[in-house]
Amino acid sequence: MSTPMLEIKNLHVRVEDQEILKGVNLTLNRGEVHAVMGRNGSGKSTLSYVLAGKDDYEITDGEILFNGEDLLEMEPDERAAAGVFLAFQYPIEIPGVATMTFLKAAMNAQRKSRGEGELSTPEFMKAVKEAASLLEVKQDMLKRPLNVGFSGGEKKRAEILQMALLAPQLCILDETDSGLDIDALKVVSEGVNKLRGPDRTMLVITHYQRLLNHIVPDVVHVFSDGRVVETGGKELALELEAKGYADFDAETAA
């Protein structure tokens, strides 16, 4: 069998004095969509930040391999260039940085690290225009500073727009459904579904099952108290929705 795209082995992570992840094991193969479900505080977002390379987390044990390489040794920008993308739960507002300038800088930085030349302005504009119309991102939004004055839904669409433009191998979606109404959820989900493919793997972190009606996963993991307590097919999400997290907590304790 070929190397999995992402292997997380016995990952232990602390923040200050608290252990948040207590031995996470996950294997994601190329082309698969995995969902991670769990209640607030179970460590789902910590996992997404650790994958993207945020500071403030201390890895006390375990390893993460991305296409067989040690992801934890890489800086956040190197991870991005290697093909890791995190769609933030709370995208950061950066006044003074124009959205278009940012998009171009990000695309060209990744191209440069792969030894490709810079995009010409027409090529860049065309790519943005296509992705924007797919995600119903208005031109007016693109003219504003990065994420500044965007509604919750606009921020999430802008994240998926970035994902479409950067074409990563591994997409991590952290609570992408939070703050979205039904219509926005559809738009975002369709945008994500269009990006599914045999060479792209997705890790969809969510709290509710409803997102998984739109982005149907291949594998569902239940997260509780910093580790995976159950893994199953897409029906596991429905079971979880019906029974709640309490049963799974009992398994952890057992």
Next chain:
Amino acid sequence: MNIQAPIRLSAAEESLASQLDSVGAEGLATLVRDKGLPTRRVESYHYTDLKMLLNDVPPLASAAQAGGAPATDIAGAYRIVVANGIVQNSGTAPAGIAVGTVEGPVMASRDDLIVSLNGALGKQALGLDLTGDVDPVIHVDHRFEGAAAHVLSRTRIAVAAGAKATIIETVSGSDAAHLGNLATHVSLGEGAEVTHIVVDMSALQARQFSNLEYRIEANAKLKSVMINAGAALARAQVFADFVGEGAHSDFLGLNVADTDEHRDITLDISHAVPNTTSTELYKQIVRGRGKGVFQGKITVVKDAQKTDAKMMTQGLMLSDEAEILAKPELVIYADDVVCGHGATCGDLDETSLFYLMSRGIPRADAEVMLIRAFLAEIVDAVENESVSEVLTDIVERWLSKDV
């Protein structure tokens, strides 16, 4: 009675006193001999102790020709060169601009040695009378040329009632340890609309004093931008008096400092009549062992009801050895006013850096993006595009410098 022991004069003070003697300004010479340069005991010089910082005063400048191209070329601007304080041939002035020379001090006399020195030692002033809708940007190109010299340069700008103009003054020149002393008085007639920008780009071994004074009449609108981007020691003083109701002004400024540079902007604004409004936004960015100083004083007199003044200063520190000093000060005698001030100071925001890096932008590039973003508010405040571009260039030049 206060008996003072005679102070020991520094070399700089001796030179200043004898320069004042040479032009017959005995009163001021005596003052320098008695009191010396302002020290940190003088409140407005608390963070910029000139007795400590000003080691020498070069000889008074003699007339010179401006050497070479301007330090910054503003597309479409009408440029007037003032070389070592003397107005050069300025060509035919466009409509609405009357160019002349004025004798005597340009600023009101005030209890400030630097302003007084400009008044006593300056030879002539550039006089600009502006009327109507002045189309081209006016660029006053102050050049300090030749060997190190004490250069006094002055400008008196009178903007007629209802007139509109954009004026930028730049200070640049030969690579020498000049001591520059710039004084500009701008009067805004009723309903006048003025953008006035002063950029110090003098040589890095120079010492530069920039003194701006505004007199703002009823319903006038002023945007004032002071940028300290040159000199080892730069101190700018911005004085403004609101003298007519309904006027509004935006005061902006920027200190950029690295290595051992010392950059100071000290603001003194007086809302002297009712119903005037102002905003103040001053930013500082320091790295190396650079030091940035901002002092902002807003006075609202007893009768100046309904004054609305909001002052903000923000500092960005890019090294552990750099220093930022900020002192906002509101002196309010009226009881029905809206005044506020705020100050922030810190490093680049780690969360924003992480966000940019998570999209593949390397740390160094992400830092530059955030620094640019920090500065954008000042540069973008200038509506005229060619001027805004020039300011962007100046900022970019500073950013791309190796430190």
